[in-house]
Amino acid sequence: MAEVRLEGITRRYGDVTALDNVTMTIPDGAFVVLLGPTGAGKTTTLRMVSGLDAPDAGEVFIGGASMNALTPAQRNVAMVFQQYSLYPHLTVRENLAFPLKSPQLKTPPDRIVAKVHSVAEVLQITHKLDNKATALSGGEMQRVSIGRALVRDPSVYLMDEPLSSLDAKLRADLRIELKSIQSDSGATLLYVTHDQIEAMTMATHVGVLDEGKLVQMGSPREIYEDPVSIYAAGRLGQPRINILPADIFGHAPDGAKSIGLRPEHIVQGDGIDSTVTRVERLGDQTRLHLRLHNHDIITVTDAHTSLSAGDTVAIAPRNPHFFDASGARMKT
Amino acid sequence: MAQIRIENVRKDFGAFTAVQSSTFTIEDGEFFMLLGPSGCGKTTTLRMMAGLELPTSGDIYIDGEEVSQKRASERDIAFVFQMFALYPHMNVGKNISYPLLSQGVPKAEVTRRVNEVARILGIQDILKKPVGGLSGGDRQRVALGRAIVREPKAFFMDEPLGALDAEFREHMAEELRALHDRMGATTVYVTHDQLEAMQMGDKIVVMNHGVVEQFGVPQEIYDWPATTFVANFLGSPPMNFLTFDGAMSSGAQSIPLGDAEIPIPQQRDGHRGKLVLGVRPEHVSLNDGSALRGDVIATEYLGTTQIVTIRTDFGNVKARVDAARPIKTGTNTGLTLDARTLTVFNAETGDALLSSANEGVLSHG
Numbered sequence: 001m002a003e004v005r006l007e008g009i010t011r012r013y014g015d016v017t018a019l020d021n022v023t024m025t026i027p028d029g030a031f032v033v034l035l036g037p038t039g040a041g042k043t044t045t046l047r048m049v050s051g052l053d054a055p056d057a058g059e060v061f062i063g064g065a066s067m068n069a070l071t072p073a074q075r076n077v078a079m080v081f082q083q084y085s086l087y088p089h090l091t092v093r094e095n096l097a098f099p100l101k102s103p104q105l106k107t108p109p110d111r112i113v114a115k116v117h118s119v120a121e122v123l124q125i126t127h128k129l130d131n132k133a134t135a136l137s138g139g140e141m142q143r144v145s146i147g148r149a150l151v152r153d154p155s156v157y158l159m160d161e162p163l164s165s166l167d168a169k170l171r172a173d174l175r176i177e178l179k180s181i182q183s184d185s186g187a188t189l190l191y192v193t194h195d196q197i198e199a200m201t202m203a204t205h206v207g208v209l210d211e212g213k214l215v216q217m218g219s220p221r222e223i224y225e226d227p228v229s230i231y232a233a234g235r236l237g238q239p240r241i242n243i244l245p246a247d248i249f250g251h252a253p254d255g256a257k258s259i260g261l262r263p264e265h266i267v268q269g270d271g272i273d274s275t276v277t278r279v280e281r282l283g284d285q286t287r288l289h290l291r292l293h294n295h296d297i298i299t300v301t302d303a304h305t306s307l308s309a310g311d312t313v314a315i316a317p318r319n320p321h322f323f324d325a326s327g328a329r330m331k332t
Numbered sequence: 333m334a335q336i337r338i339e340n341v342r343k344d345f346g347a348f349t350a351v352q353s354s355t356f357t358i359e360d361g362e363f364f365m366l367l368g369p370s371g372c373g374k375t376t377t378l379r380m381m382a383g384l385e386l387p388t389s390g391d392i393y394i395d396g397e398e399v400s401q402k403r404a405s406e407r408d409i410a411f412v413f414q415m416f417a418l419y420p421h422m423n424v425g426k427n428i429s430y431p432l433l434s435q436g437v438p439k440a441e442v443t444r445r446v447n448e449v450a451r452i453l454g455i456q457d458i459l460k461k462p463v464g465g466l467s468g469g470d471r472q473r474v475a476l477g478r479a480i481v482r483e484p485k486a487f488f489m490d491e492p493l494g495a496l497d498a499e500f501r502e503h504m505a506e507e508l509r510a511l512h513d514r515m516g517a518t519t520v521y522v523t524h525d526q527l528e529a530m531q532m533g534d535k536i537v538v539m540n541h542g543v544v545e546q547f548g549v550p551q552e553i554y555d556w557p558a559t560t561f562v563a564n565f566l567g568s569p570p571m572n573f574l575t576f577d578g579a580m581s582s583g584a585q586s587i588p589l590g591d592a593e594i595p596i597p598q599q600r601d602g603h604r605g606k607l608v609l610g611v612r613p614e615h616v617s618l619n620d621g622s623a624l625r626g627d628v629i630a631t632e633y634l635g636t637t638q639i640v641t642i643r644t645d646f647g648n649v650k651a652r653v654d655a656a657r658p659i660k661t662g663t664n665t666g667l668t669l670d671a672r673t674l675t676v677f678n679a680e681t682g683d684a685l686l687s688s689a690n691e692g693v694l695s696h697g
Contacts, residue, residue, distance in 0.1 A: 172569060176630045176641065201632035201639075221655075224635045237635050264636045278509075282530050283554035283567050284614045284652065303551070303614075 001188045002063030002155040003028045004049060009058035011044055011212075018044040020212040021058070026156070026205075029186045031179070033199040035235050036209035042192040045209070046158050049190060051075050062155045073104065078154040082161040084145035086133035093129040096120065096147050105152075119147045122181055139170040146174075150181065156188045163198065175201055196236050200224070208232045230260060230327040239263050239287060239298040241321075248293060249317050256330055260321040263287070266299040271316025276307050290315065334395040334485040334518050335360045336381060341390030341400075343376050343542075350376040352542045353390070358535070361516045363509065365533035365550075367523055369565070373542040374522045375490055381520060382488045383407050394485060410484040414491040416475030418463045424470075425450075425459035428477040435482075449477045452514065472504060476511070486518040493528070505532055526566045530554065538562050548693065556690035557675065560682040563610050569639060571610045574646035575679060579604040587676065590645055592623035595671035597689035606679035609646075613639065615670035616651035618659070622666030631659050642667060 004026040011019040019041045026032045034042040047053035048060055051072035060067045067075050078099075086095050096116045100107040107115075120126045123143045128136060133144065142162060149157055163171045163178075179202045182189050193199055199206050200220045208216045208223060208231070216223060216232045227233035233241045242261045246252035249272060252259065274292040286305050290297040290313065299315070307313065322330045336358040343351040351373040358364045366374040379385040381392055383404030392400040399407050418427050425446055432442045450456045453473045458466070463474060472492070479487055492508070493501045509532045512519055523529055529536050530550045538545045538553065538561075546558040557563035563571035576589055582602040586595045587609065594609065618640065626644035638655045641648055642665060649667060653659070676685045684690060 168568065175632070179632075180630065197634070200634055220633050262636070280531050281551045281554075282527065283551065284612065 001028055001186055003061075004156050004188060004190065005061040006045070006048065007059045007061070009045075009048055009055045009060065011041075011048065011053065011055050017212050019048070019055070022209075022212070022214050023058075024207060024214055024217060026188060026190055028188055031182050031189045031191065031202055031204045032207060033191045033193060033203035033205070034207045034209055035193065035196065035199045037194070039211070040209040041212040042209055043160055044212075046079075046160055046190060046192055049075075049156065050077050050079055050158050076155045078149035078152050078157050080146050080149045080157070080159040080162045082164055084141045084165075086141055086144055086148075088132070088134045091130050091132055092120075092125060092136070092144050095133050095144055096129075096151055099148055099152050115151050119150045122150070123147050123177070139166050139174070142166055143174070146178070156190060159189065159191045161193055161195075162191075164193070164195065171198075178202060196238065200236060206236075208235050227260075227321065228329050230258065230323050230329075233260050233321065233329075237262055239300075242266070242297050242299075243323075244292075244295050244297070246322055248295065249320075253322055253330060255324050256322040257325045258323045258327075259317065260323060261297075261317050262319075263299045265318045265320065266297065267316045267318050268299070268301065268313055271314050273312050274315050276309055276311045276313060278309055279305065279307055288313070335393075336486060336518065336520070337391075337393040338377070338381070339391045339393070341377070341380060341387045341392060343373070343380060343385060344388045350542055351380070351387075354537075354539075354544050356537055356544060356547045358518060358520060360518055362518055362534045363512050363532060364518070364520045365523060365529040365536045366520065366539065367526060367529040367533075367536050367565070368539035368545075369524055371541075372539040374524075374537075374539050377539070378488055378490055378520060378522050382409055382411050384411075408485045410479035410482055410487050412475055412479050412487065412489040412492050414494045416471055416492075418471060418474055418478075420464060423460055423462050424455065424466070424474050424477075427463060427474055428459075428481050431478060431482050445481050445483075446477075449481045452480065452511065453477050469500060469504060476508075480515070480517075484517075486520065489519065489521045491523055492521075494523075501528075508532065527568065530566070538565060540565075552693045555673070556684070556693040557610070558684050558694055560608060560610070560677050563675070563677075563684075567612060569613050569650045569652075571612050571675075572616065572647070572649045573677075574609040574611070574644065574649065576607055576609070576646055577605070578607050580607065580676065580685075589624055592625075594624065594669060594674070596674045596676060597672065597687040599676065600686035600688070600691060603676075603678055603685055608677040608679045609669075610675040610677055610684075611649070611669045612673060613650045613652040615673040616649060617668045617670075618642075618651060618653060618657075618665045619668040620666045622668050624667045624669070625664060626667060628659060628661050628663050628665060630661060 006022055006024050009019050009022045034045055036042050048055055093116055097112050100112045120129055125140060125143055163174055175198060203220055205217055206220050206223050207214055210231050216228045224236045230243055243258050246256035246259045274290040276288055277291050278289040280287040284303060285300050286303050288299050288301050324330055339355050341354045354377060366377055368374045380387050383402060387400050391398050394407060428449060429442050429446045450459055455473050493504050505528055533550050536550050536553055537547045540561050546553050546562045554566050580587060580599055580603050584599045586593050626642035628640055629643050630641040632639040633655060636655055637652050640651045640653055640659055675690060
């Protein structure tokens with residue numbers, strides 16, 4: 001495995017700047033998740049590392065060596081896409097062995113057998129090894145396509161929303177599996193997703209992209225607890241962070257335009273009166289929708305709260321973040 | 333607006349039984365969710381209420397009138413599909429007014445009602461626009477407008493948000509629910525998304541393999557599931573199941589799990605054989621004093637909370653605990669289960685055994 005470094009990468013498609021001078025380091029053995037809405041540059045970043053696309057400016061290094069002149073095959077990276085593309089006429093075993101049979105690798109046959117077996121075991125598909133790829137469920141097919149990346153020993157794994165086409169249950173299982181495969185093997189992994197749960201639960205580092213710029217990189221906890229901007233704060237957290245006028249609860253620091261409060265950072269029973277507009281019971285917790293001076297606020301409360309719409313609740317901020325007019329976090 | 337009553341409704345497609353003898357009542361003005369995995373019979377049930385399928389047997393009452401063999405057009409209901417089909421050659425206003433014009437409603441009345449609906453949906457300013465250039469959300473609003481404008485007795489919606497992306501879906505779900513609260517119309521809504529059902533529904537029917545597993549208020553179903561299927565379908569992560577062999581006498585207030593004696597709500601009936609103890613992740617706490625033990629095999633950070641997966645002799649258990657607490661994988665830990673919240677199931681049938689805690693919920697439905 002190897003460290004991956006991007007230095008000043010810029011990529012334009014016509015008038016659109018997909019990546020704007022992105023510099024980032026993916027440490028050896030890290031699980032880096034790129035997060036951002038459609039068009040933020042997540043997939044373009046993956047394509048730069050894989051060599052499927054070339055930057056207009058900047059350089060990609062894998063294990064310290066410049067990759068710019070190398071083809072995808074020469075870079076020794078393994079990719080997993082959202083749409084698993086298996087060879088339908090081959091069995092699971094043959095699909096898994098296929099990457100090792102590449103003439104570039106010249107893997108000895110007994111080594112192929114051993115490798116396929118160990119990967120199948122990790123992914124719990126040993127009993128399906130002799131099935132045709134088409135005789136598998138969606139989740140099994142995606143596991144095989146992840147397995148096809150794992151049989152190799154690439155410098156880095158690149159994954160583009162590999163779990164997004166699976167149902168919720170399987171996604172939850174595979175999240176844990178992927179995370180433990182990565183931490184056990186010490187693989188370097190660069191992963192793209194829309195799903196903040198995947199980012200929070202699996203990543204050692206999250207890179208937040210906004211219109212082609214890397215705006216923050218840090219552990220999920222750093223991004224959640226110490227965001228650099230309103231944008232970064234809004235990427236993690238469900239329900240989303242409440243953004244309100246800075247002085248809504250009274251005094252605000254000079255230059256603050258907005259106050260940011262995570263739903264759990266609103267204390268009930270003290271402070272300013274707000275009106276409950278809706279009580280949303282989710283089972284394990286209940287969300288309160290509140291109205292305060294014409295602003296909507298969402299907070300969470302006990303699952304069995306007796307509050308109902310129309311009630312009045314006093315609320316006060318706890319651990320607020322303040323943001324200036326540009327949306328940047330003010331350090332207080 | 334209307335009450336809808338389903339009595340012993342059954343639907344066979346050849347040898348396949350899509351719905352077996354369903355019975356439940358949707359009260360006037362309720363937002364009612366039909367929830368279940370694909371193939372469970374929820375859409376077939378909705379289509380029978382709407383008149384798009386005829387039941388093999390059983391009765392359907394809308395406002396007291398038996399309608400099971402009537403055509404859809406005679407039932408005075410409006411159907412909103414997942415793929416909202418708008419007339420592409422008409423503007424927004426024409427799309428909304430079309431159902432009224434085809435019924436021969438006078439022009440002045442049509443204009444009044446279209447304006448009223450546009451106001452409710454907040455789409456007054458796009459009435460003259462062609463539907464072609466609209467965003468997904470506005471298209472959805474126009475489709476709703478076309479349903480609302482007829483002032484039907486009930487709205488039937490089949491996964492109307494299924495095609496939208498996660499963020500926008502959350503937003504539309506709130507909007508739909510707020511719209512319902514303003515209009516108070518009976519709404520029957522089909523979904524496979526448990527969170528959507530919990531969030532939006534006044535009542536939920538959970539279906540599986542054509543059978544109604546449970547019917548009731550979302551929080552009650554979540555707290556006191558009638559079957560392991562319901563316990564597993566609701567919640568993310570779902571209820572944990574600890575499987576064990578044992579005997580429980582009537583009146584039991586604890587059960588033995590290995591070396592641990594776990595307090596449970598007082599049982600009404602005894603049972604001997606394979607049992608399952610069900611506990612929600614938020615009711616498991618890590619406590620080194622407990623005799624119920626396991627190894628932490630994974631932690632998942634979620635911001636305020638984290639999900640900790642623990643391997644025990646009775647199966648894996650997920651606990652939802654404070655994210656501020658440092659927990660390392662590989663460590664051995666004790667588990668405490670909140671006694672007031674536990675349900676014991678018969679492992680063979682999957683049915684919950686009655687206790688002092690769940691009898692109030694389970695005996696009425």
